[in-house]
Amino acid sequence: MLSHLLRATAAFVIVAGATCLIASSADAAWPPVFTGQPAFFSVNGTSPFATCKWHLVTSANPFPDQNYVASVSATSSTNAWIVGSTLDTNVGQTEPIAEHWDGHLWSTVSVPDPGPSAYFNGVVMISATDGWAVGAYYDVISNRFHTLAEHWNGSSWTAVATPDPGPTSQGLSAVAADSSTDVWAVGSYKTLTPGVRATLIEHWNGSSWAVVPSPNVGSLDTVFTSVVANGRQNVWADGASNCPTGNCRTLTERWNGIKWKIVPSPDVNANSNPLNAMTSTAPNDIWALGDYYTGTTFNTLAEHWNGSAWTIVPSANMDLSIIVGSTSVNKNDVWAVGAWQNGSFSQPYSMNWNGTAWSSVAVPSVGSFGSFFQAASKIPGTTTVWGVGYSLNSDGSPHLTLVEKFHC
Numbered sequence: 001m002l003s004h005l006l007r008a009t010a011a012f013v014i015v016a017g018a019t020c021l022i023a024s025s026a027d028a029a030w031p032p033v034f035t036g037q038p039a040f041f042s043v044n045g046t047s048p049f050a051t052c053k054w055h056l057v058t059s060a061n062p063f064p065d066q067n068y069v070a071s072v073s074a075t076s077s078t079n080a081w082i083v084g085s086t087l088d089t090n091v092g093q094t095e096p097i098a099e100h101w102d103g104h105l106w107s108t109v110s111v112p113d114p115g116p117s118a119y120f121n122g123v124v125m126i127s128a129t130d131g132w133a134v135g136a137y138y139d140v141i142s143n144r145f146h147t148l149a150e151h152w153n154g155s156s157w158t159a160v161a162t163p164d165p166g167p168t169s170q171g172l173s174a175v176a177a178d179s180s181t182d183v184w185a186v187g188s189y190k191t192l193t194p195g196v197r198a199t200l201i202e203h204w205n206g207s208s209w210a211v212v213p214s215p216n217v218g219s220l221d222t223v224f225t226s227v228v229a230n231g232r233q234n235v236w237a238d239g240a241s242n243c244p245t246g247n248c249r250t251l252t253e254r255w256n257g258i259k260w261k262i263v264p265s266p267d268v269n270a271n272s273n274p275l276n277a278m279t280s281t282a283p284n285d286i287w288a289l290g291d292y293y294t295g296t297t298f299n300t301l302a303e304h305w306n307g308s309a310w311t312i313v314p315s316a317n318m319d320l321s322i323i324v325g326s327t328s329v330n331k332n333d334v335w336a337v338g339a340w341q342n343g344s345f346s347q348p349y350s351m352n353w354n355g356t357a358w359s360s361v362a363v364p365s366v367g368s369f370g371s372f373f374q375a376a377s378k379i380p381g382t383t384t385v386w387g388v389g390y391s392l393n394s395d396g397s398p399h400l401t402l403v404e405k406f407h408c
Helices: none
Strands: 012-015 018-021 053-056 068-076 079-088 093-101 106-109 117-127 130-139 144-152 157-160 170-179 182-190 197-204 209-211 222-229 235-241 249-255 260-262 275-282 285-293 298-305 310-312 321-330 333-342 345-353 358-361 371-378 385-392 398-407
Touching: 068 130, 068 385, 068 398, 079 130, 079 385, 079 398, 093 130, 117 144, 117 182, 130 182, 144 182, 144 197, 170 197, 182 235, 197 222, 197 235, 222 249, 235 275, 235 285, 249 275, 249 285, 249 298, 275 298, 275 333, 285 333, 298 333, 321 345, 321 385, 333 385, 345 385, 345 398, 371 398
Parallel strands: 068 117, 068 371, 093 117, 117 170, 144 170, 170 222, 222 275, 275 321, 298 321, 321 371, 345 371
Antiparallel strands: 012 018, 053 398, 068 079, 079 093, 079 117, 093 106, 117 130, 130 144, 130 170, 144 157, 170 182, 182 197, 182 222, 197 209, 222 235, 235 249, 249 260, 275 285, 285 298, 285 321, 298 310, 321 333, 333 345, 333 371, 345 358, 371 385, 385 398
16 A cells, blocks of 8 residues: 555554554545654664764654654755644644754744644755745635645745645645746645545746646546656656555656656556655656565665666665655765664664665664654755654654754
């Protein structure tokens, strides 16, 4: 199945290694936050990163529990943002959060909360004074979720109107920018057919957000999880289709400056093969990453676009390994992050592409019940990388924010 978390307040159900949060109200639980929750990690043998390591960095937690980090974006060593959500214990509602890195510490920054349930799934910083965070919020009157986009102007976050094309609920899962007037957000919306979602793409042209038509595969779920922008005529999104059957197919689509088109991408097998993350260094150097089900466990999935076709590239694994985030320093230094599982304990997982092969890189874990990475971002002009996620409660729900930095 597609590794994802349906946000709500209800019981957790473990299905083939992925954790789904199921609620009594289908619409109230609907917007997807793509993630996965596997477990404990150690690297056997000699690490190629003996002197360069992941280091824990203290991050803020607005409330004592349910602090969820979904995405990270950096423009420099003194400017980075993480976004997600938290449970406001004063009112018992989920609200979006944003934290800023100034080069010394992470601190929370106030963001508009359309409530009563709202959260961010993605963030992109174009500069220190220009950035976007996207997600979804629940509206009690309409009893459905709406798309959410907020803009950072260097001094404050402001909610910006976004269209809702779906007849019921919709949400945005990721955002990427080529410039201040060329920003793309992707996600999905529920159709009128029960349990079926369709692709959703929205574009910011510098003055407003607009829906851009995107194709779907078949009559079942077709959803986007990630997006990268390589110029106005070369934007990519990935995700999965056919997931209600339990056998997700890989999905990649490309914007050529005129329209979005499906580009065939391979599947490892007939089981589940979702793509959860995407990163690139150039139009002919793009990675789509996720996981595939072997029939007994999950392995990482890495696919590469060389300018003409997608090919599966062997990738590193521990027990039950999944990838949900990625970033590229350069074509010979690419990172993919997520988690792996050994028994019931979860720990962050990372693997690095050195231009020739993928290898696992050890990551510190926190929390009594494990933790995992949700996203990564390079720091431009350096080989330093941020990895973010959160620690877990005993029931698998989010507990505290997790931020780590890979550096030498």
